[in-house]
Amino acid sequence: MDESELPRVLQQLWGIEGRSRPGPKPAFHISDIARAAIKLADVGGLAAVSMSKVAAELGFTTMSLYRYVDAKDDLYVVMLEHAFGDPPALDPETGWRARITAWAEAFRDGLRRHPWILQIPVQEPPLSPNQLAWMESGLDAFAGTPLTPPDRLSAMLLVNIYVRGTAQLTAHMLTDPDAVRAADRLYTERLTMLATPDRFPGIAATLEQPLDEGYAGDFDAGEFTFGLDTVLDGIEARITRAPR
Amino acid sequence: MDESELPRVLQQLWGIEGRSRPGPKPAFHISDIARAAIKLADVGGLAAVSMSKVAAELGFTTMSLYRYVDAKDDLYVVMLEHAFGDPPALDPETGWRARITAWAEAFRDGLRRHPWILQIPVQEPPLSPNQLAWMESGLDAFAGTPLTPPDRLSAMLLVNIYVRGTAQLTAHMLTDPDAVRAADRLYTERLTMLATPDRFPGIAATLEQPLDEGYAGDFDAGEFTFGLDTVLDGIEARITRAPR
DNA sequence: GCACACTGTGTGCGGCATACACAGACCATA
DNA sequence: TATGGTCTGTGTATGCCGCACACAGTGTGC
Numbered sequence: 001m002d003e004s005e006l007p008r009v010l011q012q013l014w015g016i017e018g019r020s021r022p023g024p025k026p027a028f029h030i031s032d033i034a035r036a037a038i039k040l041a042d043v044g045g046l047a048a049v050s051m052s053k054v055a056a057e058l059g060f061t062t063m064s065l066y067r068y069v070d071a072k073d074d075l076y077v078v079m080l081e082h083a084f085g086d087p088p089a090l091d092p093e094t095g096w097r098a099r100i101t102a103w104a105e106a107f108r109d110g111l112r113r114h115p116w117i118l119q120i121p122v123q124e125p126p127l128s129p130n131q132l133a134w135m136e137s138g139l140d141a142f143a144g145t146p147l148t149p150p151d152r153l154s155a156m157l158l159v160n161i162y163v164r165g166t167a168q169l170t171a172h173m174l175t176d177p178d179a180v181r182a183a184d185r186l187y188t189e190r191l192t193m194l195a196t197p198d199r200f201p202g203i204a205a206t207l208e209q210p211l212d213e214g215y216a217g218d219f220d221a222g223e224f225t226f227g228l229d230t231v232l233d234g235i236e237a238r239i240t241r242a243p244r
Numbered sequence: 245m246d247e248s249e250l251p252r253v254l255q256q257l258w259g260i261e262g263r264s265r266p267g268p269k270p271a272f273h274i275s276d277i278a279r280a281a282i283k284l285a286d287v288g289g290l291a292a293v294s295m296s297k298v299a300a301e302l303g304f305t306t307m308s309l310y311r312y313v314d315a316k317d318d319l320y321v322v323m324l325e326h327a328f329g330d331p332p333a334l335d336p337e338t339g340w341r342a343r344i345t346a347w348a349e350a351f352r353d354g355l356r357r358h359p360w361i362l363q364i365p366v367q368e369p370p371l372s373p374n375q376l377a378w379m380e381s382g383l384d385a386f387a388g389t390p391l392t393p394p395d396r397l398s399a400m401l402l403v404n405i406y407v408r409g410t411a412q413l414t415a416h417m418l419t420d421p422d423a424v425r426a427a428d429r430l431y432t433e434r435l436t437m438l439a440t441p442d443r444f445p446g447i448a449a450t451l452e453q454p455l456d457e458g459y460a461g462d463f464d465a466g467e468f469t470f471g472l473d474t475v476l477d478g479i480e481a482r483i484t485r486a487p488r
Numbered sequence: 489g490c491a492c493a494c495t496g497t498g499t500g501c502g503g504c505a506t507a508c509a510c511a512g513a514c515c516a517t518a
Numbered sequence: 519t520a521t522g523g524t525c526t527g528t529g530t531a532t533g534c535c536g537c538a539c540a541c542a543g544t545g546t547g548c
Contacts (some may be wrong), residue, residue, distance in 0.1 A: 049508080066506075
């Protein structure tokens with residue numbers, strides 16, 4: 001098992017540098033690529049990120065990027081690694097619920113800052129440093145509970161999935177709040193038209209409620225924590241059931 | 245509010261046909277497009293679906309598809325609508341837990357049959373007939389519970405998110421079980437190498453367990469229902485708390 | 489029977505990821 | 519100090535892709 005087996009991008013991200021080599025010095029670093037790509041994605045979504053645009057942003061040619069990144073997918077890995085800041089520092093004094101909640105909110109904030117993250121096709125489980133740091137942080141939230149390590153992993157993944165899922169519903173990838181509201185109204189209108197009470201009584205009943213929040217609505221902070229609490233109640237049930 | 249405001253694809257899917265019009269009869273129907281596209285995606289993933297390939301599969305030119313579909317995204321809508329069969333018939337005799345579990349498993353089976361569904365970029369909430377039927381079916385699972393309609397929607401979405409999320413983790417888009425196992429072993433190796441106990445004690449502890457299932461592992465049926473039960477425990481807590 | 493809306497087709501454009509050959513930069517070794 | 523080999527960024531080219539647009543033929547409502 002050799003470190004050199006790691007894909008080049010991961011080697012770069014982990015700072016595994018080969019011995020000094022002949023040839024010209026690299027003109028930049030993958031973190032520069034990440035910065036440029038993230039800048040583009042923040043403005044125009046993931047669709048605005050192309051090899052040529054990133055290269056132009058850096059002032060280099062398209063093909064030069066391939067000296068740092070094997071393929072477009074690697075670019076996504078690099079972006080993801082740099083988009084999130086450090087995982088939150090969790091107060092060991094508080095209970096697991098407060099800790100995992102803080103973790104979930106930090107995660108959600110990251111997704112809100114960089115909505116394009118949700119557009120990245122998930123291919124492989126994470127192996128990059130900061131991603132693992134977030135994993136570790138999430139697992140750490142369950143320190144002191146009787147959950148076994150695999151159960152902690154499952155619980156963390158459950159929260160992770162919840163945050164991702166709700167963020168997906170919320171965003172529609174739109175950042176403009178007016179556009180979101182307009183799209184929301186349009187959706188409700190169309191749904192009201194199509195989901196007639198005779199054929200879709202359940203959906204129609206949902207629409208009758210005064211605030212039509214929910215699926216298409218503005219999934220605000222209150223909704224978020226309410227749903228998260230439901231998930232945590234389930235985890236709590238498992239904790240209570242676990243042998244101490 | 246006029247039906248003609250609906251995007252063309254939705255009009256087609258709902259079978260809203262304008263009065264008989266001049267001009268040649270259409271040579272095929274969007275369902276033919278769906279069938280061809282799904283066939284391609286089942287074999288080669290979503291990347292194998294292009295306008296030209298779908299058209300070739302049908303024996304027509306690329307541009308002919310645009311008479312039925314406004315853009316590539318509409319093609320995804322059509323594929324999604326046809327990929328799932330009818331929603332499961334839920335036994336009203338059984339409890340809500342059994343019903344929503346059956347619904348979740350049917351949903352999971354659909355995703356297993358057509359893994360490319362998870363690759364489709366989510367853009368808009370569903371408005372097509374079969375999608376609404378699945379929504380209705382999911383809401384119906386909570387019939388008889390004291391949950392309000394919006395709460396039923398939230399609960400259904402929670403389960404929906406869970407199934408999608410776990411399917412995402414499981415698949416890695418791979419259908420070949422050997423490839424999955426190999427990728428799994430490789431991932432565990434690399435993770436063991438990178439997540440050293442000093443820096444990542446939580447992750448390392450997870451890896452020490454005999455079966456390294458979980459994140460990268462084979463998320464089998466047992467894991468699925470176990471995690472689902474956790475979610476349902478959370479919903480049950482809410483049901484118990486709800487005013488009757 | 490005729491006007492005209494609508495059909496499928498052909499061509500073409502701009503953008504994309506990326507393969508490959510190349511000229512120059514630089515370190516390890518002699 | 520000289521030099522060989524390796525690595526750098528560049529230029530060019532290929533084959534896809536989604537899709538705009540003009541066109542010739544079709545068939546219904548008047």
